[in-house]
Structures are given as C-alpha cells and as structure tokens.
Amino acid sequence: MVYTDTRNKNVKADFKTAVLNGMNVSTGGLYIPVSFPKLPDSFVKRIPEPSFREVAFEMAKPYVEGEIPDGDLEAIIQDAYPFTAKIVPIDHVSYVLELFHGPTCAFKDFGARFMARVMSYFNRSEDQNLHILVATSGDTGSAVGSAFHNVPGIDVTILYPEGKISPLQEKQLSTFTGNVRALKVKGTFDDCQKLVKTAFTDIDLRKKFRLSSANSINISRLLPQSFYYMYSSLVVKNRIPQDSKIEDPSIIVVVPSGNFGNLTSGLIAREMGAPIRGFVAATNSNHTVPDWIATGDYNARPSVATLSNAMDVGAPSNYERIAAMYSLDEVRSMFASYWTDDEGTLSAIKGCHDKTGYTIDPHGAVAWKAWNDIRHGAMEKLLSGEKGDFKKPGLTPNIPEWAKSVPEKKAVGIILETAHPAKFGSTVVSAIGREPSMPDRLEKVMSLPDNSIPMANDYDTFKDWLTSNL
Numbered sequence: 501m502v503y504t505d506t507r508n509k510n511v512k513a514d515f516k517t518a519v520l521n522g523m524n525v526s527t528g529g530l531y532i533p534v535s536f537p538k539l540p541d542s543f544v545k546r547i548p549e550p551s552f553r554e555v556a557f558e559m560a561k562p563y564v565e566g567e568i569p570d571g572d573l574e575a576i577i578q579d580a581y582p583f584t585a586k587i588v589p590i591d592h593v594s595y596v597l598e599l600f601h602g603p604t605c606a607f608k609d610f611g612a613r614f615m616a617r618v619m620s621y622f623n624r625s626e627d628q629n630l631h632i633l634v635a636t637s638g639d640t641g642s643a644v645g646s647a648f649h650n651v652p653g654i655d656v657t658i659l660y661p662e663g664k665i666s667p668l669q670e671k672q673l674s675t676f677t678g679n680v681r682a683l684k685v686k687g688t689f690d691d692c693q694k695l696v697k698t699a700f701t702d703i704d705l706r707k708k709f710r711l712s713s714a715n716s717i718n719i720s721r722l723l724p725q726s727f728y729y730m731y732s733s734l735v736v737k738n739r740i741p742q743d744s745k746i747e748d749p750s751i752i753v754v755v756p757s758g759n760f761g762n763l764t765s766g767l768i769a770r771e772m773g774a775p776i777r778g779f780v781a782a783t784n785s786n787h788t789v790p791d792w793i794a795t796g797d798y799n800a801r802p803s804v805a806t807l808s809n810a811m812d813v814g815a816p817s818n819y820e821r822i823a824a825m826y827s828l829d830e831v832r833s834m835f836a837s838y839w840t841d842d843e844g845t846l847s848a849i850k851g852c853h854d855k856t857g858y859t860i861d862p863h864g865a866v867a868w869k870a871w872n873d874i875r876h877g878a879m880e881k882l883l884s885g886e887k888g889d890f891k892k893p894g895l896t897p898n899i900p901e902w903a904k905s906v907p908e909k910k911a912v913g914i915i916l917e918t919a920h921p922a923k924f925g926s927t928v929v930s931a932i933g934r935e936p937s938m939p940d941r942l943e944k945v946m947s948l949p950d951n952s953i954p955m956a957n958d959y960d961t962f963k964d965w966l967t968s969n970l
C-alpha cells in the first residue's frame with residue numbers, strides 16, 4: 501500500500517515509514533492510505549460471519565502488503581488480540597459494543613497493541629533500541645505502556661502530570677517494571693507534551709538515541725480500530741432478523757468522540773464494505789466537530805474539562821484526515837452529530853441503567869444519549885421541519901442521508917462503549933448510587949507498588965535524565 505499525506509497529495513511513503521515517523525514532519529500532515537480496498541463479498545456475506553481475528557487479518561492485509569508477509573501478520577494479530585470486542589444487546593434495536601476487554605479496560609488497547617507489535621517488527625533488524633516518549637492526560641499512557649511492555653527492542657517513557665490524573669489511572673501507568681517507565685511531572689499535561697516535543701526536536705538527543713512517538717495520529721493505531729466496526733456490523737446484520745424481525749436493517753454506529761480517531765476508523769471500515777449505513781458523532785461540551793457539521797466553519801478552541809475526560813479535545817487531530825478524505829457534503833450525508841453536557845451525561849448513565857439494566861461509563865453514556873434521543877423523536881422532528889439549535893445540547897440540525905430509516909423503523913444502533921465503567925467509579929456512583937463491579941485486572945493493579953519517578957518541569961533536567969537512563 502502507498503501512503504500519502506493530508507497536506508500534500510504528491511507525498512508517497514510505505515507503511516514502515518508512515519508507522520515509524522508517525523506524522524510527516526516535512527509537511528506537518530498525517531499519513532493516509534491512497535485507497536481503501538473493499539473486502540470480497542464472499543468474505544463479508546459469509547454465514548456464519550468470520551471471527552474477529554479473521555476480520556483483523558483480512559482488513560490489515562492490504563495495508564501491509566509487500567512489507568509484512570502473511571504468516572508474520574497472522575502472528576502479530578494473534579499476539580495483539582488475546583481478547584476481542586463483545587456485542588451485547590440492551591434492547592430490541594440497540595447493541596453495546598464493549599471495547600474494554602483489553603488489559604487497560606479502554607478501547608485504545610486495540611490500536612496501541614497492534615502498533616506496538618508492528619513497530620517492534622520493523623525495528624527487529626536494528627541493533628539500537630527504539631525509545632518511545634509519550635505524554636498522557638490519563639488513558640493513553642496506560643494503553644501504550646501496556647502494549648509495549650516486554651516488547652523486545654523498544655523502551656517506553658511515559659510523562660504524566662502529577663496529581664492531575666485519577667488514582668486508578670496513575671496506578672495503571674506507574675506500576676510497570678522493565679522497559680516501561682513513568683515520570684510524574686510537576687506540571688500540567690501541556691507541560692508534559694512540551695517536554696516530549698522539545699526532545700523530538702533536540703538534534704543533540706536525536707543523534708544519540710532513536711526516538712519515536714506513539715500518539716493517536718499514528719496510522720498503525722487507526723487501521724486496527726476499523727476491525728471491530730467490520731466485525732460488529734457483520735454480527736449484528738446476521739442476528740437482527742432473529743433478534744427483532746428487522747429485515748435489511750440500517751445499521752447506525754454511535755461513536756463517543758474526542759480526537760475523532762475512532763470515528764475515522766469507522767469510516768475506513770465502511771469504505772472497505774462494512775454494512776454500516778451511517779454514524780453519529782457524539783461529543784461532550786467539546787463540540788468543535790458538531791459545530792463544523794452544523795455551520796461549515798471549523799474552529800478549534802481550548803478544551804474544557806468534563807466527566808468524559810478522554811473526550812476533552814478542543815482541536816481534534818483527526819479532523820484533518822476526515823476533511824482530506826471527504827467533502828463537507830459527504831460528511832453530512834454519512835454522519836449526524838450530537839453533543840451533551842455533564843448534566844446530560846449523568847442523566848444518560850441513569851437513564852440507560854433504569855431502562856435497560858446496563859451500567860455504562862461516562863463516555864459510552866454520551867453515545868447512548870445520542871442514540872436514545874434519535875430513536876425517540878429527535879431525528880423525526882428535524883425531518884418534519886423543526887429547525888434545531890446547534891448551540892444547545894442535542895442533535896445538530898443537519899439531516900444525514902440515512903435519517904429516513906429512523907421513522908421507517910429500520911435503524912439499529914451499535915453504541916461503542918469505549919471504557920469499563922469501573923474506571924470512572926465515582927461518576928457512576930453519583931449517577932446511579934452504586935459502584936460498578938471491578939474487573940480483576942483493574943483490581944490487581946491497585947495493589948502493585950508505584951514505580952513512578954518524580955520529574956521537574958524543566959527541559960534540561962528531563963534531558964539529563966534521558967541521557968543517563970535511556
């Protein structure tokens with residue numbers, strides 16, 4: 501596969517270059533494949549549907565062709581995914597896609613684990629270790645740390661702001677041993693990010709060490725997230741006629757979004773033939789993208805803190821990919837957009853629990869609320885001419901091409917549940933008055949010793965530490 505770049509279509513790169521560089525430093529653009537090959541009908545229409553790992557292999561294959569042989573790709577997928585995504589029906593037209601069955605209980609495990617193994621594969625012929633530096637505001641650090649833990653030839657240094665992440669999140673990233681280390685920085689997330697960026701542009705440091713990043717703009721984190729969209733839509737398509745007697749369903753995937761990496765992966769799956777009619781982009785009060793869809797003007801802004809903190813992004817980095825892949829009209833035909841505030845998020849956790857018995861986390865709750873409103877009249881009001889107001893929480897006034905399937909009762913929702921509710925226990929308690937049950941792997945981490953290393957918010961001190969410890 502040839503990769504090009506969002507800012508200069510003349511750029512051509514192979515997969516290895518795209519993965520190891522992360523972004524194209526000479527243009528500042530993000531890598532995208534030049535095409536999204538459709539999977540054959542014989543695969544997509546197979547009954548029973550293919551397994552998650554079969555889907556992963558078939559989808560990854562065209563993007564690594566000529567660079568990773570089939571047998572090695574198969575091994576990477578087997579090793580990356582000892583877990584899968586689970587599809588849980590919560591009412592007759594709604595399924596929750598649980599993406600938290602990986603080691604850190606968040607969907608980022610799907611992308612980070614594939615990326616780690618691909619990087620290690622491309623690094624195997626080098627005699628010098630690859631050093632990954634990653635700044636985190638919470639969830640990314642643990643997913644990346646866990647994904648690279650004990651991966652040969654690669655070391656990871658995580659920087660996080662001391663006192664600014666939850667105690668559980670801190671445990672999840674500070675208790676690694678061996679090749680993954682965590683620095684607790686006396687500063688904010690932005691300070692951590694600045695230290696990392698300064699290191700990347702430090703010629704002196706780059707001469708001594710091979711440095712790389714692992715942030716969410718890397719194409720090798722994006723491609724694997726498309727696997728579960730394909731897999732879940734095939735499963736739901738096959739079972740909905742039995743579950744609810746709906747023939748020829750119109751599958752709508754509802755995506756709680758921050759940086760819009762997850763949604764971009766969904767668009768890739770649809771290009772490759774996933775039976776997905778359309779999407780709902782659901783955000784919290786950081787509604788830069790819904791506003792863009794409503795008005796046509798894209799205005800990045802500073803982020804505001806919310807209960808669904810992994811979605812607190814005011815300048816979503818994957819907007820650039822979506823805008824390079826599609827016109828605004830195409831975007832408006834594929835996805836509806838929706839936003840809600842903290843009050844709406846709490847009422848959604850409660851509403852979902854009361855109506856269906858399902859305990860959902862604050863991120864998934866934003867998506868559930870969008871879907872619940874759409875099903876209960878919000879889309880029909882727009883269709884019947886109501887104007888809507890994008891400045892208020894709710895559905896933005898643009899009507900996607902799939903909207904008619906809602907009144908026709910053909911619409912079936914897949915709600916992405918991006919984190920386990922136990923990661924956000926106190927928010928869940930304030931909504932439903934009860935702690936969510938704690939999965940084993942989260943409970944275990946709470947009793948491990950904290951190995952974090954204190955770090956001043958000062959580049960020279962950080963550089964000295966890197967020079968003597970890498």
Ligand SMILES: *Cc1c(COP(=O)(O)O)cnc(C)c1O
Pocket residue numbers: 606607608639756757758759760761762763810811863918919
């Ligand atoms: C990162 C994250 C999101 C947002 O995903 P994007 O790809 O950035 O849109 C949503 N939920 C959880 C739990 C996350 O960790």
